[in-house]
Amino acid sequence: MAEHTVKAFDEDIGRLRGLISQMGGLAEEAIDGAMRSLQRGDLDLAQEVRAADKQIDAIESEVERLVVRIIALRAPMANDLREVVAALKIAAVVERIGDYAKNIAKRVPLIEGEHRIEPISIIQAMARMAAEMVHDVLDAFAARDAKAAIEICERDNALDDFYDAIFRTLVTHMVENPKTISEVAHLLFVAKNLERIGDHATNVAEMVYFAATGTQMAEREKGE
Amino acid sequence: MTQKITAHDVNVFYGEKQAIRQVSIDIDQEDVTAFIGPSGCGKSTFLRTLNRMNDTVASARVEGDIRLDGEDIYSKDMDVVQLRARVGMVFQKPNPFPKSIYENVAYGPRIHGLASGKSEMDAIVEQSLTRAGLWAEVKDRLSDSGTALSGGQQQRLCIARAIAVDPEVILMDEPCSALDPIATARIEELIHDLRGRYAIVIVTHNMQQAARVSQKTAFFHLGELVEYGDTNDIFTNPREPRTTDYITGRYG
DSSP states (O other): OOOOSSHHHHHHHHHHHHHHHHHHHHHHHHHHHHHHHHHHTOHHHHHHHHHHHHHHHHHHHHHHHHHHHHHHHHOOOHHHHHHHHHHHHHHHHHHHHHHHHHHHHHHGGGOGGGGGOTTHHHHHHHHHHHHHHHHHHHHHHHHTOHHHHHHHHHHHHHHHHHHHHHHHHHHHHHHHOGGGHHHHHHHHHHHHHHHHHHHHHHHHHHHHHHHHHSSOHHHHHHHO | OOEEEEEEEEEEEETTEEEEEEEEEEEESSSEEEEEOSTTSSHHHHHHHTTTGGGGSTTEEEEEEEEETTEETTSTTOOHHHHHHHEEEEOSSOOOOSSBHHHHHHHHHHHTTOOOSHHHHHHHHHHHHHHTTOHHHHTTOTTSBGGGSOHHHHHHHHHHHHHHTOOSEEEEESTTTTSOHHHHHHHHHHHHHHBTTBEEEEEOSOHHHHHHHOSEEEEEETTEEEEEEEHHHHHHSOSSHHHHHHHTTOOO
16 A cells, blocks of 8 residues: 555554554453463462553553544545544454453452363463454454454354353363352353453454455355 | 436547546436546546537547437537536636626526516526525625625525526536635535536545535546546445545555
């Protein structure tokens, strides 16, 4: 894409993209940190993750201000407009992803005996998959890559299967070890949060697809 | 959708220089159509072929087929004065006659013999000024000079003058470029009100204006029609890279 005649417009767009990728990086770190603190029962790390969420919220506000400024001053059109609107929506979604990670961190102190609970390893694998979706979808946004966006949406099915498997495993575990019910219930919420993170990453992928192509992903599927 | 004007393979030359290349376009009766493009892209030249205003330029030569309701407007049988009554025009700078407001509007209907008697003419003047959104402001001073009005009022007077001869199509060549934002908004509102009664074609440099007032947009570049489609699509998801570059402010 060629540069704008007005260079400051390119600078604004560049800054907007920078903020989104920074936010994405923080959200990814939050998922990773929350899961590591869960794995090790590291309460300090869990507390760090909860505190770091404020940073994500602050960047979201900055994105909002910048988007309003760009729309007011630059009157973006066509692909520029789609990208700016997508950035605004993506920032809100990434903020939600950060909240889910924070929520996982909040549960760490309540799952003291987690090392005794076998299914924890499979939840770690699910978390890696969810974090990768977040990472890759923000790369797709930066590259305006519609194809990658479709591929990420398709991964969500696998993540849902993961969740179903974990759900069954945890329920079985609760039945067999009634003493662990309250802790395992928290693990169920952790798995559910990861499943929701995947849904949000899928939403972002749809926004990336629209920003890149100007058509809704649903329309594409109907068209085929 | 009824096609009011159909143009097919139109070429325009000024002497040796070709200003329009193989342009084909259909203008809808019910829509406002905007022509956009950088300076010198041929949009005004093409607009002027639609009521043969280029006839007045000695070096201009028009090739191709342009029809108004299926009638070839470049045929020998076409009465150019009648054509320009059917296809009216509003220019960039308001150009009222140095006559009274009333006379500015009454002039066209009088030379075309559209009114028999004073009361009929009064009715035409009132209706035209009302449709142009100017009646309330000038009804008590119809004998004042048209040139004494503000720029925005003068432009609406010119629109009233174009409307007075009961045209079918109104061509507007950057009608707001000499007006302030408030007067511009009033003209845009007027275009919205006139839509449906007249087929309207507007040339504008202001892309936001094209996006606001039109249903169809045509993008011209270097004498070619690059892209023509629903205004919605042109401004949100144009198909041609050249259109994208122009409307997003990346043009060369």
